[in-house]
Amino acid sequence: MSKQNPLRPSATFSLDVLAEIHRAADQGIYDIRGFGTKRSLPNFDDLLFLGASMSRYPLEGYREKCGTDVTLGTRFAKKPIELNIPITIAGMSFGALGANAKEALGCAATQMGTSTTTGDGGMTEEERQSSETLVYQVLPSRYGLNPDDVRRADALEIVVGQGAKPGGGGMLLGQKITERVAQMRDLPKGIDQRSACRHPDWTGPDDLEIKIQELREITDWQIPIYIKIGAARVAYDVALSVKAGADVIVLDGMQGGTAATQDVFIEQVGIPTLPALRMAVDALRELGMHRKVQLIVSGGIRTGADIAKALAMGADAVSIGSAAMVALGCNKPVYLKDYQKLGTEPGYCHHCHTGRCPVGITTQDPHLEARLPPELGARLLRNYLTTLTLEVQTLARACGKSHVLNLEPEDMVALTIEAAAMARIPLAGTDWIPGASK
Amino acid sequence: MTEFDLAQDSVRSLNQRLHESPTGRWLVSHPDGRHCIAAGLEASVEINIAGHVGYYCAGMNKQAHITIEGSAGPGLAENMMSGSVRVKGNVSHCAGASAHGGLLIVEGDAAARCGISMKGTDIVVAGSVGHMSAFMAQTGRLVVCGDAGDFLGDSIYEATIYIAGKVGELGADCIEKKMTPEHRQSLADLLSASGVAADTGSFRRYGSARRLYNFNIDHASDY
Amino acid sequence: MCGIVGIYYKNKDLNKHLGTMLSSMLVQMSERGPDSAGVAVYRNAVDSSSTKITLHAADDDYDWNQMHSLLAKAFSTDVDIEIRVNHAVVATTAPLPEFRTWLALNCPDLRIMSAGTTIEIYKEKGAPRDFVDRFQLQDIQGSHALGHTRMATESAVTTQHSHPFSTGLDLCLVHNGSLSNHNRLRERLQEEGIEFQTDNDSEVAAGYLMWRLHQGASLEQALTSAISDLDGFYTFAVGTRNGFAVLRDPIACKPAVMAENDDWVAMASEFRAIAQLPGVEQATVWEPAPATVYSWGEA
Numbered sequence: 037m038s039k040q041n042p043l044r045p046s047a048t049f050s051l052d053v054l055a056e057i058h059r060a061a062d063q064g065i066y067d068i069r070g071f072g073t074k075r076s077l078p079n080f081d082d083l084l085f086l087g088a089s090m091s092r093y094p095l096e097g098y099r100e101k102c103g104t105d106v107t108l109g110t111r112f113a114k115k116p117i118e119l120n121i122p123i124t125i126a127g128m129s130f131g132a133l134g135a136n137a138k139e140a141l142g143c144a145a146t147q148m149g150t151s152t153t154t155g156d157g158g159m160t161e162e163e164r165q166s167s168e169t170l171v172y173q174v175l176p177s178r179y180g181l182n183p184d185d186v187r188r189a190d191a192l193e194i195v196v197g198q199g200a201k202p203g204g205g206g207m208l209l210g211q212k213i214t215e216r217v218a219q220m221r222d223l224p225k226g227i228d229q230r231s232a233c234r235h236p237d238w239t240g241p242d243d244l245e246i247k248i249q250e251l252r253e254i255t256d257w258q259i260p261i262y263i264k265i266g267a268a269r270v271a272y273d274v275a276l277s278v279k280a281g282a283d284v285i286v287l288d289g290m291q292g293g294t295a296a297t298q299d300v301f302i303e304q305v306g307i308p309t310l311p312a313l314r315m316a317v318d319a320l321r322e323l324g325m326h327r328k329v330q331l332i333v334s335g336g337i338r339t340g341a342d343i344a345k346a347l348a349m350g351a352d353a354v355s356i357g358s359a360a361m362v363a364l365g366c367n368k369p370v371y372l373k374d375y376q377k378l379g380t381e382p383g384y385c386h387h388c389h390t391g392r393c394p395v396g397i398t399t400q401d402p403h404l405e406a407r408l409p410p411e412l413g414a415r416l417l418r419n420y421l422t423t424l425t426l427e428v429q430t431l432a433r434a435c436g437k438s439h440v441l442n443l444e445p446e447d448m449v450a451l452t453i454e455a456a457a458m459a460r461i462p463l464a465g466t467d468w469i470p471g472a473s474k
Numbered sequence: 475m476t477e478f479d480l481a482q483d484s485v486r487s488l489n490q491r492l493h494e495s496p497t498g499r500w501l502v503s504h505p506d507g508r509h510c511i512a513a514g515l516e517a518s519v520e521i522n523i524a525g526h527v528g529y530y531c532a533g534m535n536k537q538a539h540i541t542i543e544g545s546a547g548p549g550l551a552e553n554m555m556s557g558s559v560r561v562k563g564n565v566s567h568c569a570g571a572s573a574h575g576g577l578l579i580v581e582g583d584a585a586a587r588c589g590i591s592m593k594g595t596d597i598v599v600a601g602s603v604g605h606m607s608a609f610m611a612q613t614g615r616l617v618v619c620g621d622a623g624d625f626l627g628d629s630i631y632e633a634t635i636y637i638a639g640k641v642g643e644l645g646a647d648c649i650e651k652k653m654t655p656e657h658r659q660s661l662a663d664l665l666s667a668s669g670v671a672a673d674t675g676s677f678r679r680y681g682s683a684r685r686l687y688n689f690n691i692d693h694a695s696d697y
Numbered sequence: 698m699c700g701i702v703g704i705y706y707k708n709k710d711l712n713k714h715l716g717t718m719l720s721s722m723l724v725q726m727s728e729r730g731p732d733s734a735g736v737a738v739y740r741n742a743v744d745s746s747s748t749k750i751t752l753h754a755a756d757d758d759y760d761w762n763q764m765h766s767l768l769a770k771a772f773s774t775d776v777d778i779e780i781r782v783n784h785a786v787v788a789t790t791a792p793l794p795e796f797r798t799w800l801a802l803n804c805p806d807l808r809i810m811s812a813g814t815t816i817e818i819y820k821e822k823g824a825p826r827d828f829v830d831r832f833q834l835q836d837i838q839g840s841h842a843l844g845h846t847r848m849a850t851e852s853a854v855t856t857q858h859s860h861p862f863s864t865g866l867d868l869c870l871v872h873n874g875s876l877s878n879h880n881r882l883r884e885r886l887q888e889e890g891i892e893f894q895t896d897n898d899s900e901v902a903a904g905y906l907m908w909r910l911h912q913g914a915s916l917e918q919a920l921t922s923a924i925s926d927l928d929g930f931y932t933f934a935v936g937t938r939n940g941f942a943v944l945r946d947p948i949a950c951k952p953a954v955m956a957e958n959d960d961w962v963a964m965a966s967e968f969r970a971i972a973q974l975p976g977v978e979q980a981t982v983w984e985p986a987p988a989t990v991y992s993w994g995e996a
Contacts, residue, residue, distance in 0.1 A: 065689055178572040178591055181553055183514055183534035210688050222574070222593040222612045223631060227687035230629055232610055236590040237530070237549035237568040239930065239950035240874065242698035242729035242848055242966070246509050250530040250549075253489045254514030276698065279731070279848050507725075507969025526972050545982060547968055548952060566954065566968070566984060585984040586949055605949070605987055623986070 056299075066300055068207065070388025070398065072200055072293035072336060072358055077308045079291070079336055080345040082455030083448045084464065087434040095433040102429040103439035106353050108330045109191060109260025109283040112252070116260055116283075117169060117191055119353065120149025121425050122440060123343060126288075126334050126357035127173045127193065127264070129155025131208050131217040132295030132388065134405040135162050137364060137397045140413025142166030147414065148421045153193060153355075156206035158220050159185040166410070171262065174251070176205050176232040179221040183254060191284070192251055193262040194235075194244070196273070199292025199309070199335040201301040202266030205231025209296060212391040214400040241276035248281045262286050267312030267335065268305075274319035278329050286355060287316050289335025293358035295398050296389035309335040309346075311458035317350030326350060340427020347428070348443035349459060363420035364413050365395035371407065480504045485511055492519065496538070507547065512540055518557065529566075532559045535576060551578045554595055560668075567604065570597045573614070579668040586623065589616045592633055598668040608635050609645065617664050619672045627680055635680040636661050638672060649683045698848045699860070700726025700966040701871040703934040704974075705841040705941035705993050708960040715740070716837035718974055720829040722963070723844045725970035727825045730846025734828035735820035737861040737869040737936050740839030742815040743788045748866075750787045750796065751810040751817045753856065757783050764804055771799055782831050784810065784819050813867030815840070815938055820856040841994075843936045845871040858895050862903035865910060867938035872899035873966050874951040876929035902927060906935065920944045920990040932985075934964055940994035949987035956980040962993050 045051065059067060088094035095102060109116035125141050132155060133141075139162040145152045151169035154160075158180020159172055172189030174181060186192065197203060208217070208229040218225040238247045248261050260283035265273045267289045277285050289309025294302065313333050320326040333346050334355035343354050358366075369382040374394035378387045388398035396407035432440045435447045449464035450456035456463045457470040478488050481504035488502065488511065496517030501524065505511055509528035512521055515538040523531070526544035535554040542550075545563035554573040564582035571587070573595035580588075583601035590606070592614040602620030609625070611633035621639035628645025635648075636657070658674045665672055702722040706712055715738065723734055743749050754761075761780050765787075769776045772791040779786045789796065793812055800807060811818035821828050825846045829835065845860035861869040876898035883893055883901045889911075891904040905926065909919035916937055923933075924947065932953040935942045943964050945953055954968045958980040965971050971982070985991055 178553065178593070181572065182555055182574065183516065183536055183553070184555075186514075186534065187516075224687070227631075228689055230610065230686060232591065234950070236587070236609075237552045237571040240698050242700065242873070243529070243548070243952065245729060245848075246529045247549075250510045250513050250533045250552075253486065253510040254534055256490060256493060257486075276848065507967065507972040526968060528967060528969050545968065564982065566952070567949075583983075586987070604984065 066298040068209070068296055068389050069299050069302070069386045070293070070295045071302075071386035072291045073302055074386070075303055077291060077336075078310050078452065078454040078458055079308060080310065080342040082310070082452045083345050083450055083459060083461060085341075085344070085348075085431055085435060086447055086449060088436060092436050094436055095438060097430070097433060100433070101438055102433050103441075104425055104429065106330070106441065108332070108353065109262075111260075111283045111329055112257065112281070113191075113260040113283055114258045115190075117151060119151060119169070121421065122347060122351075122353035122428075123148075123421060123424055124150050124171075124332060124353055124355045125152040125360055126292075126355040127153035127155045127171070127195070127198075128295070128357055128361075129157035129206065129208075130160045130163065131155070131157035131212060131221065131400075132398055133361075134393075134396065134399050134408070135160060136405045136408050136410050137361075137413060138163045139166045139410040140364060140408065140417060141360060142170070143410060143414035144417035144421060145169070147418050148425075150421070151190065156195075157208075157217065158182070159189070160220075162410075164188065173264075176235045177221075177229075178236065179206075179223075186251070186254055189259065191260040191262055192255070193264050193286060194248070194251075195264045196244075197266030197268070197288075198264065198294065199266045199288030199290050199306055200294035201297045202268040202290075202306045203233055204297055204301050205233040207231050207294075207296040207389075209389055209391070212389075212400050217400060241280045244276075245280040252281075260284055262332075264288060266290075266292070267307045267309065270307070270312045270315040271319045274316045275323060278320070278323050278325050282329060284330045284332060285316065285320075286332045286334065287312055288355075289313070289333070291336025292334055293361075294388075308458070309333060309337075310455060313346060313349050313351060314459050320350075327352065340424045341431060343424060344428045344431040344440065344443060345448065347440055348447050349445055352441065360417055360420075361397055363417045364397050364408060365416070366393075366397055368395055371395065374404075476500045478502045480506065480508060480511075485509070489513060492521075505544070509547070512538065515540075515557075526563070535559060545582070551576070551595075554578065564601070570595055573597075577664075577667060579670065581670070583620065589614070589633070592616070596664055596667075598664055598670050600670045600672075602639065605642070606645070608633060608648075611635075615660070615664060617661060617668075617670075617677075619670060627682070629686065630680075630682045632682060634660075636664075636677045637680065638676045638678075641680070644680070647683045647686045648680055651679045651681045653677065653679045698875075699730040699873055700846040700970070701860075701873045701932065701934050701964075702726060702844040702966070702970050703842070703871070703936070703941060703943070703964045705962045706960065707962065707993070709840070711960055712740075712840055713838045714975075715839045715842055716833075716835045718961075718963075719837070719842045719844055720834045721973050722965055722970040723825045723829060723834070723846060725973070726844075726846040726966060729966065730848050731824055732849040733820065733822045733847045733856060733859050734825040734845065735818065735847075735856070735859045735861055735871075736832075736834065736842055736844045737811065737816055737818045737863070737871075738837055738839045738842040739815045739867070739936060739938070740817065740837065741786075745814070747788050747790050747814070748793050748796070748812055749814060749817065750789070750793075750812045751819070752785050752787060752800075752804075753808045753810050753820070754783045754785070755806055755808075759783065759806065761785050764807070767803060768799070771803070772796075781819065781833070782821070784832075786817050811863040811867075811869065813863075813938060816863065816867045816869060816936070818861055818863055818869060820859040820861075822856060840939075841936060841941050843869060843871050843934050843941075858897045860899055861936070862897070862900045864891060864893075864900070864903045865907035867936075868903070868907060868910070869936045870899065870903040870906065871934050872902055872931055873953075874929060874931035874946070876902065876927055876931060878928040882926070898929070902931070902933060916940060916942055917990050917992050920992075924988045932966070937995070940992060942990060942992035943985055944990050945985050945987050947988040949985075953985050954982065955985055955991065956982045 146168040264286040290306030330352040513533035586604035605623035624642035625645040627648030777788040879898040879901035
């Protein structure tokens with residue numbers, strides 16, 4: 037009697053791929069989901085700090101100060117933004133998120149002395165009231181954009197693209213376009229929002245320069261203007277952003293999250309945060325603008341180590357989106373039945389686009405939103421931000437820094453050839469940086 | 475009457491003064507195609523600009539009444555909330571882009587993408603409009619006494635287009651719709667408010683077929 | 698990213714004003730193109746047995762006189778030379794291919810900017826206002842001209858990537874926008890014998906037109922086929938010996954304004970470059986329609 041052959045999977049037509057083709061054949065449209073890239077990519081885990089040694093002395097914890105403050109928008113704005121920590125909350129829309137979640141983000145940010153950012157739907161009253169420092173996005177769709185909110189914003193962020201979909205616009209499916217969302221966006225209730233991927237009144241950095249002038253005129257040159265780009269042709273984009281007149285550049289690597297977009301866009305477009313960051317810093321240095329035009333980096337920032345490494349590579353600050361939501365409860369093993377109703381489990385959920393978020397974050401359903409009271413959310417996020425800050429300080433002190441912005445690339449080594457090449461940091465134990473001439 | 479000569483002083487200076495003491499009537503001379511003139515106003519001040527303006531004139535206008543005695547560059551009255559803007563000459567592309575309210579009157583022609591992404595404003599064009607006008611227009615009214623270029627109302631939501639002249643190839647999901655007495659009255663009111671004379675009987679109405687509101691595989695080619 | 702301008706005289710009496718008009722237009726485009734400027738001017742036609750070649754020296758102190766005498770000796774002909782800052786316009790009866798070979802061998806520090814019977818091309822780093830002053834552009838006379846101001850993406854701003862690009866006799870192109878299929882197109886054109894000096898997308902557009910003209914197309918036909926063969930966003934202004942043309946891509950997001958009266962036709966990225974021109978009050982001002990070739994003269 038012959039033994040039954042073991043099941044043999046195909047690496048090309050893996051279970052994921054098979055399921056996706058079956059789904060496409062069934063539905064006739066691309067798969068839309070939330071969250072960021074799920075594939076494995078070179079990231080900050082492939083870099084390590086060197087720490088203190090005989091030749092480099094550490095700072096004592098707590099007593100010996102390790103500063104975490106950063107100022108953004110020093111180039112042109114009369115009122116730059118002073119942050120206590122180099123960690124900001126990234127742009128996420130009311131519409132994608134519920135009002136409670138936005139309020140929680142605002143409260144936590146205020147308590148920690150940092151900023152939040154509006155998203156593709158405009159500014160809510162809850163967010164303006166709860167967030168002491170609020171960055172107001174100007175997106176291709178221009179949903180909800182109005183001069184009153186422009187005038188009461190602490191900074192403006194012109195969104196050219198985001199890491200999850202450089203070249204794609206916002207997306208919100210009908211099930212999340214409630215009365216309130218529809219009213220804010222001037223759309224009929226319950227329809228699928230179609231996205232504009234280009235701004236309506238400018239295309240290209242030469243016209244963007246004039247658009248920035250307009251926004252400065254409207255705000256009497258008081259507040260900083262950020263430009264947000266998804267990581268693609270980073271060197272050109274950073275140079276052109278500087279030339280167009282940005283105070284701050286926000287660079288979102290391909291790991292950046294979204295509440296809804298095509299899976300193919302998330303997984304197959306853009307470059308990882310690690311090389312994007314290095315390219316951006318190179319471009320700024322070449323123009324003599326490093327630290328003069330500040331750089332905020334986002335896209336898969338998860339831990340204090342990620343933040344410290346990003347700062348060491350030359351960022352002035354980081355922005356967190358997905359991680360902030362995880363802190364609020366995203367993918368937490370609670371309300372298990374509701375995950376299952378969506379066809380998923382905690383740890384695997386990326387169903388923000390459905391509006392049925394089991395933990396009440398990316399939903400407009402009051403019954404689900406009730407699971408995330410703003411005060412609870414604020415406490416969770418504040419704890420997470422505190423932890424992140426302590427971690428960054430621990431690493432910085434170990435490297436002998438009295439301020440986290442003094443971290444440098446020379447404080448690190450790389451574990452893989454890809455990371456060494458992408459970050460331009462030597463492979464541990466060697467002098468070797470692939471691709472860099474000696 | 476406050477006079478301001480842009481040949482002597484800057485747009486920055488003008489805008490700062492208009493933001494700080496926005497009262498009465500202003501005459502702005504020698505604009506010479508400069509950008510961002512009268513951007514971000516927030517008071518029912520009356521401004522006459524004696525010449526041609528560049529980009530984003532009257533950007534994000536609230537309450538002010540602005541007349542341009544010449545032509546205007548791209549993005550005129552973009553994101554306007556209320557008030558009015560009148561151009562005696564022609565206007566470049568993206569006029570009234572994403573505007574929420576107010577009244578934009580173009581006595582000459584408008585170029586491409588007039589009323590793109592409009593969110594509640596009223597635009598009346600005595601002449602013609604260029605291609606892709608009313609692209610993704612969400613709500614509001616666009617009146618065109620002349621012709622429209624190709625792809626009018628591409629991906630339109632609930633905005634209404636009234637047009638008397640020829641229409642090129644229509645945009646995705648844009649169709650001709652019936653003109654009812656209510657529509658004719660709405661049109662008449664707009665023409666009257668803008669001081670543009672035209673026979674409402676010669677206009678047709680265009681709007682959304684609403685086939686793109688929720689994804690349907692059978693309409694995939696429209697995307 | 699950048700600004701482009703063009704001016705073409707229908708009335709020859711105005712040729713003496715070319716420099717002043719071109720200069721004023723160029724300076725108006727400084728903000729959108731602060732890093733370098735370039736112009737192509739059509740003037741001082743040579744007879745059909747000669748060729749006019751504009752040369753650029755990297756070194757401001759280049760010894761043009763020595764080059765001049767070497768050239769005259771090498772080809773045993775008279776050679777006229779007009780020096781303008783670090784450029785020189787050489788008029789010679791030497792056949793162009795041999796001239797090129799001679800130049801590459803004997804004057805490797807010189808670069809050919811243009812060749813033809815009337816065209817001259819000048820490009821230099823720096824703000825447009827400085828460019829106009831240094832090159833005394835105000836004084837130049839001619840029948841038509843194109844100009845370009847550039848916002849560079851690389852910090853080491855060189856004139857290598859500057860417009861106008863010329864890939865054929867008396868032919869030049871300026872471009873505002875960004876092409877998206879130029880890399881493969883460059884390879885195809887190289888197979889057809891067109892040579893490129895840079896990896897710039899605008900140079901590919903110029904090369905494409907040259908290729909089509911070699912095939913026997915008129916400029917209008919070449920620009921018409923460009924609409925389907927070139928992908929991306931563009932406003933082009935093109936100059937030929939006696940002609941001038943403008944084309945926008947089918948989506949037409951990059952700006953373009955034109956003005957025409959009985960005496961001249963002008964185009965620019967922003968109206969303010971045209972607003973100052975004498976006679977603009979009598980001109981018809983319009984925005985070119987997408988995917989439509991506009992041409993004047995023997996284009």
